[in-house]
Amino acid sequence: MKIRIERRLQPSKMVSWLAPITGVFVAFLIGALVIRIAGANPIVTYLVMLKGASENIAEVVVKAIPLILCGLAVALAAKVGFWNIGAEGQLVLGGMGAAGVALFLPNLWPSIPGWLLIFLMVLGGATCGALWVLAPTVLKVSLRVNEILTTLMTNYIAILLVRYLYFGPWRDPEGRGFPGTALFIPEAWFPRFGNTRIHLGLAFALILPAIIWFILSYTKWGYQTKIVGESQRTAKYAGISVVRITFVAMFLSGGIAALAGVGEVGGILHRLHQGLAVGYGYTGLIVAWLANLNPWGVMVASFFLGGLLVGGDQVQITMGLSASVGLVIQGLVLLCVLSSQFLVRYRIRWR
Amino acid sequence: MSRKWLLISTLVLFVLVACATPAVVEKKVVTATPAPTPEPERVNVAFVLLWECADNGWTAAHCRGIQELRSLGKVVAEMPNSFDVQVPDGRIVHVAWVEKAGDGPDSGRIIRDFAVKGYNLIFATTFGQMDFALETATEFPAVAMEHCSGFKTRENMNWYMTRNEHSSYVSGYTAGLLGYHNIGIVATNPIPEVIRDINAFTLGVQKGLRESGRSDWASASDVTTVVWLNSWRDAEGEATVAQQFAKGGFDLIRQMADTPDSSITACKAGVKAVGYGMNVANYGADCALVSSTWLWGPYYRRQVQAFLAGTWKGGQTHYGGLGDAPQSMAGLEGWNVPPEVKEKALAVAEEIAKKERSAVVKGLDVASQDGIFSGPIYNQAGELILPEGKNLDDEYLLAKMTWFVKGVKGQTP
Numbered sequence A: 001m002k003i004r005i006e007r008r009l010q011p012s013k014m015v016s017w018l019a020p021i022t023g024v025f026v027a028f029l030i031g032a033l034v035i036r037i038a039g040a041n042p043i044v045t046y047l048v049m050l051k052g053a054s055e056n057i058a059e060v061v062v063k064a065i066p067l068i069l070c071g072l073a074v075a076l077a078a079k080v081g082f083w084n085i086g087a088e089g090q091l092v093l094g095g096m097g098a099a100g101v102a103l104f105l106p107n108l109w110p111s112i113p114g115w116l117l118i119f120l121m122v123l124g125g126a127t128c129g130a131l132w133v134l135a136p137t138v139l140k141v142s143l144r145v146n147e148i149l150t151t152l153m154t155n156y157i158a159i160l161l162v163r164y165l166y167f168g169p170w171r172d173p174e175g176r177g178f179p180g181t182a183l184f185i186p187e188a189w190f191p192r193f194g195n196t197r198i199h200l201g202l203a204f205a206l207i208l209p210a211i212i213w214f215i216l217s218y219t220k221w222g223y224q225t226k227i228v229g230e231s232q233r234t235a236k237y238a239g240i241s242v243v244r245i246t247f248v249a250m251f252l253s254g255g256i257a258a259l260a261g262v263g264e265v266g267g268i269l270h271r272l273h274q275g276l277a278v279g280y281g282y283t284g285l286i287v288a289w290l291a292n293l294n295p296w297g298v299m300v301a302s303f304f305l306g307g308l309l310v311g312g313d314q315v316q317i318t319m320g321l322s323a324s325v326g327l328v329i330q331g332l333v334l335l336c337v338l339s340s341q342f343l344v345r346y347r348i349r350w351r
Numbered sequence B: 001m002s003r004k005w006l007l008i009s010t011l012v013l014f015v016l017v018a019c020a021t022p023a024v025v026e027k028k029v030v031t032a033t034p035a036p037t038p039e040p041e042r043v044n045v046a047f048v049l050l051w052e053c054a055d056n057g058w059t060a061a062h063c064r065g066i067q068e069l070r071s072l073g074k075v076v077a078e079m080p081n082s083f084d085v086q087v088p089d090g091r092i093v094h095v096a097w098v099e100k101a102g103d104g105p106d107s108g109r110i111i112r113d114f115a116v117k118g119y120n121l122i123f124a125t126t127f128g129q130m131d132f133a134l135e136t137a138t139e140f141p142a143v144a145m146e147h148c149s150g151f152k153t154r155e156n157m158n159w160y161m162t163r164n165e166h167s168s169y170v171s172g173y174t175a176g177l178l179g180y181h182n183i184g185i186v187a188t189n190p191i192p193e194v195i196r197d198i199n200a201f202t203l204g205v206q207k208g209l210r211e212s213g214r215s216d217w218a219s220a221s222d223v224t225t226v227v228w229l230n231s232w233r234d235a236e237g238e239a240t241v242a243q244q245f246a247k248g249g250f251d252l253i254r255q256m257a258d259t260p261d262s263s264i265t266a267c268k269a270g271v272k273a274v275g276y277g278m279n280v281a282n283y284g285a286d287c288a289l290v291s292s293t294w295l296w297g298p299y300y301r302r303q304v305q306a307f308l309a310g311t312w313k314g315g316q317t318h319y320g321g322l323g324d325a326p327q328s329m330a331g332l333e334g335w336n337v338p339p340e341v342k343e344k345a346l347a348v349a350e351e352i353a354k355k356e357r358s359a360v361v362k363g364l365d366v367a368s369q370d371g372i373f374s375g376p377i378y379n380q381a382g383e384l385i386l387p388e389g390k391n392l393d394d395e396y397l398l399a400k401m402t403w404f405v406k407g408v409k410g411q412t413p
Helices: A013-037 A042-054 A057-079 A087-108 A114-132 A134-143 A147-167 A201-218 A220-230 A232-237 A242-269 A280-290 A295-319 A325-345 B003-020 B058-072 B105-116 B127-139 B164-177 B192-211 B235-247 B261-268 B297-309 B339-362 B394-400
Strands: A003-007 A346-350 B042-048 B074-079 B082-086 B092-098 B121-124 B144-148 B157-162 B183-187 B222-228 B252-255 B272-277 B290-294 B317-320 B330-333 B384-386 B407-409
Touching (some): A013 A325, A057 A220, A057 A242, A057 A280, A057 A295, A087 A147, A087 A242, A114 A242, A201 A220, A201 A242, A201 A295, A220 A232, A232 A242, A242 A280, B042 B058, B042 B105, B042 B297, B058 B297, B121 B297, B164 B252, B164 B330, B192 B407, B235 B252, B235 B261
Parallel strands (some): B183 B252, B272 B290
Antiparallel strands (some): B082 B092
C-alpha cells in the first residue's frame, strides 16, 4: 500500500469543517487512552462529563461567555492576519476599566442611574482593552515586530499592572489587608438571569458574533479586512489601506476581548482581584482555531469547551480521576485540531 | 483501503478499547450497614480545596484534616473523592471534596453546586473563595458555610483560621535558642496575615537569642531578612530564593509558601530550615529543625459533631492557636533539635496555650493575653510602637499589622 500526499488545488470547503471535527474525535480517542491509563473506563467517564455538563447548563453558559468573546477577538484578529495572543491581557484591562468606573464613579456622582453606571463600565472596560492592543499593533504595522511576542508580553504587564492596583491604591480599606478591591455597590452588579449566574455578558456573547459575521460577510470593510488577511500585497494593489484596516480590526479585537473581562468582573466577581486572570484569553485561542475562525463556530466551540470543563468537575468526584482530565482533553483538542488543518490543504491518497 | 474504512475501523477500535476496561469504580461497601428498613439519615459535608492533596502544603493540611473525620464513627463506604462514616447514632456522614477548585469563578460554581446538590455543611478552604462562599450562603440560607482565612460572616457562615503566630513564635524561639541570627524568610504575599507571622517569628528568634546569652545578636536590625514571592506557591521561585539565601551566607531558611521547595533546597544546600504548613521532613527536607503546621482535623471534627448535634451556629469567627480546645490548631511537627531545646520550646508553647485557654474562658481578646505581641515593640525605624506593659489585640493583628518589627530586614507595601 502506497500513501501519497498531494496538495489540494483548492482547500476543500467540506473538509475545512470536517477537519476540526475529526480533530476533536481524535483528541477524545487519545484522551480515552489517557483515561484508561489513569484507571477508569473512558466511555463511562465521557458520559459522566456529558451528564455533569447537561445538568449544569447554566454554568456551561457562564463559562462560555468569556470564551466566546475571547475566541471572537482572536478570530477577528486572525482574519486580518494578526495573531492576537494578548486576549488575556486585554481581558484583564477590560476588567480593570470596568472596576475603575464601578469603584470611583458612584463617589463622584452618587445618584447615577444604574443602567448608566453599567453602560459606562462596559465602555470604560472596552476602551482600556482596545488601547492595550495599540502598542503591539503599532509595532507590527510600522516596524514589523512579531505580534505573537509583543501581545504575549503585554499579558504579563497587564496582570502585573492590575496586581499593583489591587495590592496598592485600589486595595479595599475594609479588606483586612488582603489583596483585592472593595466589592462593587449593588448597582454595579450586572443583572443575572433568574437564579443562575448567567449575566449581562451573555447579551454581548450572543450579539457580537452575529455583528462581526455580518460585517465580515456583507460590508465593504469586512471584505477589505479579509483581503488584508489573505495577502497584504494584494490589498495594497487594490488600494486598500492596510494600516487603517489593521488598526480598526485590532481596536475591535481588543475591545471584544476586554468585554470578556468586563463581564467577569461585573457579573461574577464584583471586584478586581487575582481571580480574573484565569486563562480565558489563552483558551480563546483554542476556541478560535476550533471554530475555523468563523464567528458562529466560535459560539459552538465555546459551549463545547465550557461543557468539557464543567463536566470535568464531576469526573473528579464520581470517577476519582485527577481534576486535570478536562484540561488534558482541552489541550489534546487544540493539538489535534491544529494538526487536522493539515488535511485542509493536503489530501492523503492511498492505493 | 479507503478513508471510510479507516474511519470505521478506528471507531470499532475505540469501542473495543472502551469495552475492554472494567466498569466504573464500584462503591466499595467496607462493612455491612445495620439493616433497619428506613435509610439512615444522611448528612452531607463538602470541602472545596484550592489545589491538590498532593501539594505537600496548604491543601495537604486540609486533606489531612478531612481524613480525621473518619474517626467520627465507622467508615461504611469508600469512593475516590469521598467516604461515608456511620456515626454512633446511626446517621451517615457523607464527606466529599473537590481538588483544584482554585479561587476564581470556577470555585464559585463548585461551591454553589454542592449547595444545589443538597450538601448541608460546606467548607471553603481559601481566602479567594470568600465572596463566592458568601454568595452561596446568601442564596441557600439552610446551608452551613465555613470559610477559612477570610473575614466575612453571615448568620449561616463562619470564618476560621489558625493563630499561626503562635507556632511561628515558638519555632522562631527554637531557632534563637540554637543561635541562628541571620535567617532568610521566603515569604509569600505581603498581607497582614503573613506580616504578623513574620513578626511573631522574629520576636521569637529574638527571645531565644536573648535567653541563650546572645543579646547583641538579638538587637541586630537584620535578624531575619524577607523576600516576597508574590504568590502562595511558586516552586521554582522558592528554590531560587532559597539558593540565593544559602549562597549569601544565611544560616537558616524559614519557609512560608504552600509547597516545601524552599526547605528542600535549603537542606540540599547545607543550610537548615524551618518548615511551614506540613512537616517538611516528610517531603525530603530532613534537615529542618521543626515545622509550624496547620492542624485542621480537630476543628473539622468539632464542627461536624456540632452540626450533627444540632448546635452548629453561624456568624462565628474562630481564630484558634496552641490553646484551642479540644486540641491546638497550630502545629509544631518534626522536631529535630537537642532535647533540652525542644523542652524549653514546648514549655513556651504550653505557656502560650495556657494563656489562650484562660483568655477564652474569661471572654478576653486572645492576642492581648497570649504574650507574643506585648510591649516594648519597635518598628524597623526604631520607633516605639507599643510601650512596655501594653498588648496588641486581635483586631489590630487581623487588620492593621502592615509594618515589620525591628529586626526584620525587608519591605512592606
